[in-house]
Amino acid sequence: MNSTLVLQYLLTYSGLILLLVLSGIYLYFQFSFTYWKRKGFSYIKPKFPLGNNNCIGLGAFSYGIETLDWYRQLKERGLKFGGAWNWANPVLVISDPEYVKDILVKDFSYFTDRDFFHNPIDDPKNENLFVVEKDEWRYMRQHLSHTFTSAKMKMMCPGVLKCTEPLLDYMNQCAACGKDIDAKDIMSAYTIDVIGSNIFGLELGTFKAEDSKFREIGREIFRISVMKGVKTIMTRVSEGLARTMGISILPGDITDAFSEIVKDTIDYRINNNIKRQDFMQMVIDLYMETKNSERQFTLNHLIANVIVFFIAGFDTSATTLHFALYELALHQNLQDKAREEIDRILKKYNGDLTYEAVQEMTYIRQILDETLRLYPPLNVVARVAVKPYKLKNTDLWLEKGSRVVIPVIGFQKDPEYFPEPERFDPERFSAENKSIIPSYVYLPFGEGPRICIGMRFGRMQSAIGLIQILKNFKITLSPLTQTPIKPKRGVFIMLPDDRIYIKAEKI
Numbered sequence: 233m234n235s236t237l238v239l240q241y242l243l244t245y246s247g248l249i250l251l252l253v254l255s256g257i258y259l260y261f262q263f264s265f266t267y268w269k270r271k272g273f274s275y276i277k278p279k280f281p282l283g284n285n286n287c288i289g290l291g292a293f294s295y296g297i298e299t300l301d302w303y304r305q306l307k308e309r310g311l312k313f314g315g316a317w318n319w320a321n322p323v324l325v326i327s328d329p330e331y332v333k334d335i336l337v338k339d340f341s342y343f344t345d346r347d348f349f350h351n352p353i354d355d356p357k358n359e360n361l362f363v364v365e366k367d368e369w370r371y372m373r374q375h376l377s378h379t380f381t382s383a384k385m386k387m388m389c390p391g392v393l394k395c396t397e398p399l400l401d402y403m404n405q406c407a408a409c410g411k412d413i414d415a416k417d418i419m420s421a422y423t424i425d426v427i428g429s430n431i432f433g434l435e436l437g438t439f440k441a442e443d444s445k446f447r448e449i450g451r452e453i454f455r456i457s458v459m460k461g462v463k464t465i466m467t468r469v470s471e472g473l474a475r476t477m478g479i480s481i482l483p484g485d486i487t488d489a490f491s492e493i494v495k496d497t498i499d500y501r502i503n504n505n506i507k508r509q510d511f512m513q514m515v516i517d518l519y520m521e522t523k524n525s526e527r528q529f530t531l532n533h534l535i536a537n538v539i540v541f542f543i544a545g546f547d548t549s550a551t552t553l554h555f556a557l558y559e560l561a562l563h564q565n566l567q568d569k570a571r572e573e574i575d576r577i578l579k580k581y582n583g584d585l586t587y588e589a590v591q592e593m594t595y596i597r598q599i600l601d602e603t604l605r606l607y608p609p610l611n612v613v614a615r616v617a618v619k620p621y622k623l624k625n626t627d628l629w630l631e632k633g634s635r636v637v638i639p640v641i642g643f644q645k646d647p648e649y650f651p652e653p654e655r656f657d658p659e660r661f662s663a664e665n666k667s668i669i670p671s672y673v674y675l676p677f678g679e680g681p682r683i684c685i686g687m688r689f690g691r692m693q694s695a696i697g698l699i700q701i702l703k704n705f706k707i708t709l710s711p712l713t714q715t716p717i718k719p720k721r722g723v724f725i726m727l728p729d730d731r732i733y734i735k736a737e738k739i
């Protein structure tokens with residue numbers, strides 16, 4: 233049969249073909265929706281075609297706040313876990329801390345992988361610690377874990393503090409003319425500067441350069457677009473097909489821009505025999521040390537992890553800080569209490585904000601802990617079963633490849649563990665109250681061997697930013713901010729629907 237004839241047939245029967253394809257898709261979804269019943273699990277009833285997602289969620293799927301609804305539905309029915317669907321993809325949702333412990337810690341060997349699309353063949357420069365699996369992850373984590381020890385934090389502390397200078401300069405200018413300040417924008421510029429100088433070893437000057445390359449990359453990564461949404465849908469419908477189509481985690485130009493920066497930095501340091509006390513140096517050393525060994529920390533590993541430390545490092549802390557400023561602007565009494573602690577401890581350290589002084593500011597830590605409870609930047613922690621797994625005290629088995637969702641936001645807003653959960657109350661994390669919070673219900677950094685590697689760094693850069701702001705300014709809410717804020721749906725990280733604007737008054 234020649235091609236003209238085939239085309240003629242296709243045109244004649246195109247309506248029929250379309251009907252068959254749509255019917256096929258519909259039947260496939262309906263069959264998928266029987267998955268948890270067939271396995272003997274309780275489940276939340278799905279709807280065609282979104283499953284249990286309640287928005288198209290082009291940016292994310294289950295990684296949104298809809299997992300809070302799932303958690304509540306399971307709890308209401310007295311269930312410790314239950315099935316749900318992201319579109320046609322079944323996921324097991326956990327609603328009991330004992331099972332969280334099993335999955336993240338006790339039986340970690342069954343759940344070593346995170347449920348996150350990656351494409352090792354076409355996108356090797358994004359094979360980073362966040363996405364790699366099994367043995368590859370173990371190797372990488374082992375080599376990178378020493379980059380964030382307390383000793384390293386202490387060493388990096390002065391560098392982080394220096395990055396608050398442009399932030400304070402900018403806020404001074406705004407205070408002088410009463411300008412409204414976009415809280416997320418300034419906190420992102422600050423954390424980009426911090427990551428830039430402590431990871432890349434570059435003075436980025438993000439505040440002065442509105443069009444700075446890093447600021448633009450930062451904005452681009454989290455910008456929602458139809459193209460990105462379509463890509464996400466592809467990866468969710470079929471990871472294999474998405475890989476065959478060469479879909480990558482980040483747009484190629486962003487990966488290329490980072491590769492260039494990394495290669496230039498390595499060349500500059502090696503050619504000029506320059507060694508700095510930063511993260512980049514640690515990974516360059518690792519790359520050089522393992523160059524001739526059987527198992528290498530390759531240049532691609534190096535680039536991939538620099539990229540992920542930039543992405544994971546700046547936005548999570550900026551998000552936390554901007555929500556903290558919002559809550560403190562609403563609660564002047566808490567702001568005063570924080571300022572009183574800052575003044576008292578700084579006096580003890582002769583006005584120097586040293587690493588030790590930051591550690592002693594326990595109320596600042598409480599404010600950040602409570603902010604991370606109410607607004608966890610990552611709403612869920614996800615794992616994949618790498619081998620069949622029997623759930624404790626049941627006859628139920630998870631198949632190899634099953635996806636598990638731990639709704640961090642569900643646990644952290646559960647009145648059983650956090651009474652009056654919508655109330656911002658840093659006292660929950662005071663020394664005496666903290667001990668009554670059950671284990672595995674407070675998970676802003678995840679838990680177990682795959683817990684956030686940058687937790688100490690994230691806490692430190694957030695604390696230093698907040699201390700410097702409160703020491704110098706009284707923060708109030710701008711009338712431009714819509715209250716109460718509502719969380720944005722369908723995005724990967726926790727964001728408010730509208731932007732948060734504040735006003736700063738020099739103290």
Ligand code: HEM
Nearest residue numbers: 362541544545548549610676677678679682683684686690
């Ligand atoms: C407030 C700040 C931060 C928050 C709330 C946060 C949150 C998280 C969460 C929830 C996870 C998943 C943990 C799990 O699956 O159990 C994670 C993983 C990770 N985070 Fe963070 N993070 C923060 C800061 C940082 C910083 C500053 C860096 C790096 C500079 C970083 C790098 C990473 C990496 C590389 C992983 C993957 C770890 C692995 O799979 O072994 N994060 N983070």
